[in-house]
Structure formats: structure tokens, C-alpha cells
Amino acid sequence: MKAVHFGAGNIGRGFVGLLLHEAGYEVVFADVAEALIDQLASTPSYTVHEVGEEPTDKTVDNYRALNSRAEEAAVIEEIATADMVTTAVGPGVLKFLAPVIAAAIARRSPEAPPLQVMACENAINATDLLREAVVDAYSGDRSGLHTRAVFANTAVDRIVPNQAPGQGLDVTVETFYEWVIDRTPFGGSEPRIPGATYVDDLAPYIERKLFTVNTGHAACAYFGYAAGVEKISDAMADSEVARRVRAVLEETKQLLVTKHGFAADEQEAYVQKILRRFSNPHLPDTVVRVGRAPLRKLGRHERFVGPAAELAEGGTHPAALLAAMEAALAFTDPADPEVEELARIIGSNPAEEAVTRITGLDAGHVLFPSVLDLIKARAAV
Numbered sequence: 001m002k003a004v005h006f007g008a009g010n011i012g013r014g015f016v017g018l019l020l021h022e023a024g025y026e027v028v029f030a031d032v033a034e035a036l037i038d039q040l041a042s043t044p045s046y047t048v049h050e051v052g053e054e055p056t057d058k059t060v061d062n063y064r065a066l067n068s069r070a071e072e073a074a075v076i077e078e079i080a081t082a083d084m085v086t087t088a089v090g091p092g093v094l095k096f097l098a099p100v101i102a103a104a105i106a107r108r109s110p111e112a113p114p115l116q117v118m119a120c121e122n123a124i125n126a127t128d129l130l131r132e133a134v135v136d137a138y139s140g141d142r143s144g145l146h147t148r149a150v151f152a153n154t155a156v157d158r159i160v161p162n163q164a165p166g167q168g169l170d171v172t173v174e175t176f177y178e179w180v181i182d183r184t185p186f187g188g189s190e191p192r193i194p195g196a197t198y199v200d201d202l203a204p205y206i207e208r209k210l211f212t213v214n215t216g217h218a219a220c221a222y223f224g225y226a227a228g229v230e231k232i233s234d235a236m237a238d239s240e241v242a243r244r245v246r247a248v249l250e251e252t253k254q255l256l257v258t259k260h261g262f263a264a265d266e267q268e269a270y271v272q273k274i275l276r277r278f279s280n281p282h283l284p285d286t287v288v289r290v291g292r293a294p295l296r297k298l299g300r301h302e303r304f305v306g307p308a309a310e311l312a313e314g315g316t317h318p319a320a321l322l323a324a325m326e327a328a329l330a331f332t333d334p335a336d337p338e339v340e341e342l343a344r345i346i347g348s349n350p351a352e353e354a355v356t357r358i359t360g361l362d363a364g365h366v367l368f369p370s371v372l373d374l375i376k377a378r379a380a381v
């Protein structure tokens, strides 16, 4: 069995690549980072260090690596004969992978089983975004595309920090992981991945993951940054940061329990476990990594505005989520192009327009005035 995986970064090597390797796949990593691909191509194995209360080391081998820019034709040939394609590149990059995947699907033998495509990104239904872009780019008969490829949404959860320089290909990760996959597109032929869980309705799981793990994580990063802290676990050790993160997760808990029918005590246990994961002192994770791409994180269906808008529509004022958004607007990192873009949007547009451009909220939305206040305050700084 062969899987082509786009994105040999933190989650690519430390999670998707590892689980596919353990499931018996030969993994072909495809990435645009030349030095990384050269290193992978010339190194027969790497180690995933799982750190926490019960640390374990796991070896990944039986992989190959291709530069998806310089060796695009080779990547297309690999996908044409692969069982599966996965991605972990960031949601904004999916559109650039689509033409390559579309070209490969067109080259597959009509007798081959459908290519299984799963985007493993932090975004609601990222695979749907990829599928739409693949359909647009597909040169063959689109009506027959569904017999050549099957697209399944997933929710992936494992904290994988940026890796220390000098660590080579090895990846330090937390011990916890969860990979939840929508079973329904496979029609009974879902791939056997021992570390994955298949469900018939992914929506509750993906929203619970994004609006608990990622909302809480981002809140911790932005409140931690404001408190002058570098590490996520140190931010959680700051009682005021921890209190504010807890308040944010209280609001998303209210939404998730009401909307998806999770039992309140089950959701509380989920929250408690996640707060412990953020506090893992063995994990060298930083507020700068977790806070990266604040413009994406302030998007309409993302971790802050998504739940805040739904709560506001239901009559709840999401004060803690708004406080986290305020902190997100104040986050800076000179190496992050989205920080500059966010400041440019705020500095060069009327505040009303900036709200819509950043958050996707219409002026008539019940949450709009509260976010407008935040943007006006930011513009005045």
C-alpha cells in the first residue's frame, strides 16, 4: 500500500506519516522545502519522540521523499499509482496542490480503486475545500470523477511544536493523538488505519476539536503573549492566563453542548484533558507557533468568530471569546506575514469594512458591533 503525503513538517512527520507507517503504508512525502526533502530522501528513518508522563520513541522508515515543486511530474506519477493522498500543509495551501492531484487522478488506470483523499488540516471540512479545487482543475470527465477518487473530511489532533534546530528529522510530540475520519464517503471500503477512528457524522467531532483544542490553544497563545510569556505551558502556569482560557472554553462548551448534544460532564472532561495537554511541561511549544496566522484564525468559520457568532445568534454575549479576539489583534511576530497583513487591513480601511474583511461578519450580524469596537480600539493604538 502506498500513500503520498503533502507537507513533511511537524504534523506530517510527527503524526500522519507515523500513523500511516504504522498502518503498513509506504509513505511518499512531498514538500516544497528543499533542504527538508533532501534530508528525508537521504535518511532511511527518523524517530518520533512522544513526550509526557509515559514517553516513547517510535521509528518511521519505509518512506521516500519528493520535491513537489522541482519533481512535480514524479509526484503526479506516484499519486497515479497510490492508494491514498493526505495533506498537512495549512488550509490556504490546498488550492496549490489541487492541480497536481487532479492531473494524477486523470492518469490513474480506470481499473484502479478510487484514490482516497484526506486533508488533515485545522479547518472545518478542509477536504471539501480540496475536493472543490480538484474538481475545478480536473481535465477529464467530471461526472466520472467520483469513481476515480473518494474525498473524506477528517479531524486531526496532536500537539506537534516547532522542532529545535539541530534535531534533524526527529520530531518531538505529545503522547496524545486522535484522528477522526468521516466514514460515509468510503461506502464500506475505508482504509485500515489502526490509529484512526471512523464516524458517520464528523461535524460534532470536528467542531468540538476546533472550538475546544484550537480555540483554547489560540486563546492561551494570545493571552500568554500579552503576559510576556514564551512557552505555552508557562502561559498555562500564569493563573490569570489560565482563568481567561478557562472562561473562553466555558463559552464554547455551552455552544457545543447545546448544538451537538454532548453531555455537559463529558465535555467538561474533554476540556480538563485539553487544559492538561496545554500544560505539558515536556512539550517545547510556543505562543508564537500557536498564535501564528492570526488573520486566518480570526476568519468567519474559525476558532473564535465561528463559536462567538453562533453564541451571539443564540442570545449569549461571548465576552471571553471577544477578549481572546482582542488579544489576537494585539499579537505581533515580525516573521509572520499575516500580522503585517492584519495591521494593514486595519490601518487602511474604515473600521466597518475591516471587520468584514477580517472576520467575514456582515454589518447586520448581532456580533458585528462588538467586533467593531475591538477593531476601532485597535486602529486607535
Ligand SMILES: NC(=O)c1ccc[n+]([C@@H]2O[C@H](COP(=O)([O-])OP(=O)(O)OC[C@H]3O[C@@H](n4cnc5c(N)ncnc54)[C@H](O)[C@@H]3O)[C@@H](O)[C@H]2O)c1
Binding pocket: 006, 007, 008, 009, 010, 011, 012, 030, 031, 032, 033, 036, 068, 088, 089, 090, 091, 093, 096, 097, 120, 121, 122, 156, 157, 158, 159, 160, 161
Ligand atoms: N502542529 C500541530 O500541532 C498540528 C496539529 C493538528 C493539525 N495541524 C495542521 O496541520 C497543518 C500543518 O501544520 P504543521 O504544524 O505541520 O506546519 P509545518 O509548517 O510544520 O508544516 C507544513 C509543511 O507544508 C509544507 N508546504 C507548504 N506549502 C507546500 C506546498 N505547496 N506543497 C507541499 N508542501 C508544502 C511546508 O514546507 C512545511 O514543511 C496545518 O493545517 C495545521 O493547522 C497541525
Ligand SMILES: O=P(O)(O)OC[C@@H](O)[C@@H](O)[C@H](O)[C@H](O)CO
Binding pocket: 122, 156, 157, 158, 159, 160, 213, 214, 217, 218, 289, 290, 291, 292, 293
Ligand atoms: O495549526 P494552527 O495554526 O491552526 O493552530 C495552532 C495549534 O493550535 C495547532 O497546531 C494545535 O497544536 C493542534 O491543532 C493540536 O491538535
